[in-house]
Amino acid sequence: MAVAELSAVDAADRAVIPRRVKAIDNPPAWLIAVGWVVGLFLVLPTLIVIPMSFSTSTTFAFPPVGFTWHLYANFFTSSTWLLALGNSVLVAVLTAIVATALGTAAALGLHQLTGRAARVVRTLMMVPLVAPAIVIATAVYITYLQWRMTGTLAGFVLAHAAISLPFVVVSVSAALSGFDPLLLRASASLGATPVRTFIRITAPLISRGIVTGAIFAFVTSFDEVVIAVFIHSPTFQTLPVQMYNSVTAEIDPTISAASSLIVVVVALLFLAPLAFRRRKGRAGK
């Protein structure tokens, strides 16, 4: 999301500020009120899981009663929840590695290629973004049944890597668009091999795009529900699957603690590149 945020802000800054007309043109009070209501509608429902995670109630009843760390203790002592968390982290890390490696290579290739075939490939790479997850999930599930890959680490990683690939390709491509190709020729003329050029020249310059892509891939996998619900097995499941089951199959309030933890962790992961960028920006000044 960091990239989108950046580009949206940039676009707005370019487009809006110079044309803004002051004083006569302030937004009316009712519009500001609507803005507040919509903003709260976006934010509040998600935050409700945090107070719920300290509730002493054994159901999902609202409002939360009392205050206890019991649900967190549950989460960190239950072997089911911990195993699911461990699987999720493992799958997400491996997904990030696979998707970042393949996606970065693909973005580098696409950046140098022009013409119809390259355009077709570029479009194909975006298909996982627009295809509904349920269609992918059911199709992959049936195929995995034949390949005996349901409930396997490899099955999870490959499926998650495939759907996160577009994020890496997009973010690395965005970084490459500001990259001067003359640097490649300069490096080659000084005798560097393509691999050395990539390590010494290209990679450092597009590192932000690669890091953003890797974070996207990690979060996409860590939070992926639909495919995981289909391809999991009783012996191998991820955290979202366990959360899904704790709502549908068993009423397990531990999900409140799990939800709150994920909300915080994912928020931190997305804020990380922002902090990174700010530090870099300051260092630059």
Added chain:
Amino acid sequence: MSMTKPRASAGTLGNWLILVPALALLVVILGVPLVENVVRSFGLPGQFSLDHYAQIFTERTTLNIMFRTLVAAVVVTAITLVLGYPYAYLMTRVGPGARGVMLTVVLIPFWTSALARNFAWIILLGNNAPVQQFFQFFGLPNVVLYGTATGVTVAMSQVMLPFMVLPLFASLGAIDRRLLLAARGLGSSPIVAFWKIFWPLSRTGVVSGIILVFTLSLGFYVTPALVGSPQQSLVAQLLGQETTQLLDFAGAGALGTFILVVTLALVVWANRLGGSVSAIGAVSAAPGGAASGARAGRGR
């Protein structure tokens, strides 16, 4: 000069070669299952038939579910447009600081786990929960939205709202506000100035937002499965059920292919319409909207 040509083509070959691993992953893990889906949908090998497609349009329950899905998608699109337009408009009118905050608020749903959000809606829509108390306040004591299509629609609207706001913001931000002042100066009322000048100029953003939200809503799985009920299921749940419970792989193949074709057709159509839709093609279609498009706000 004669040296550069072969090297250039070798470079091109190299650029194609480093695409291979990514393409192989997509073809094997997504391409093969989706193609097999299509093959299965035409019946047993050697007996080509369109029966499974015919079933989609003739079976009463399937038709009901499709109609319900269509209604839900239309309502969600309408709600997000009504809520998103003023919000996006306000974003273009406030200072840079407030705009940053408003943008962060829009992006928060992307930053939070899909399951955490759906779980929150289970709490909010349940018995004695805030939504019910809200209706009690207006004299309606027993409104339980949990397990109903209405509840699903409300939850889906919240999840989908960012997908409406981001393209709208990109398009509204590019409109030259001096045109409105010109209209006012020429004697039109604020409403007429908005309707005749601003609204038509914002059409690209509106169209992209509508198509995006509508398309994503058609494939929603997690929210209806968790917040809704089996009696009020949507088409994605039907597809899931056919696959895991009924083991009707051929029927699932037909239904899945149908949903995929409709979705891709809508996306292609949206791209034809131009505007910022091509940029938001990169917005995630994951029902549950876990992560989002890296270029979502770029627009024009």
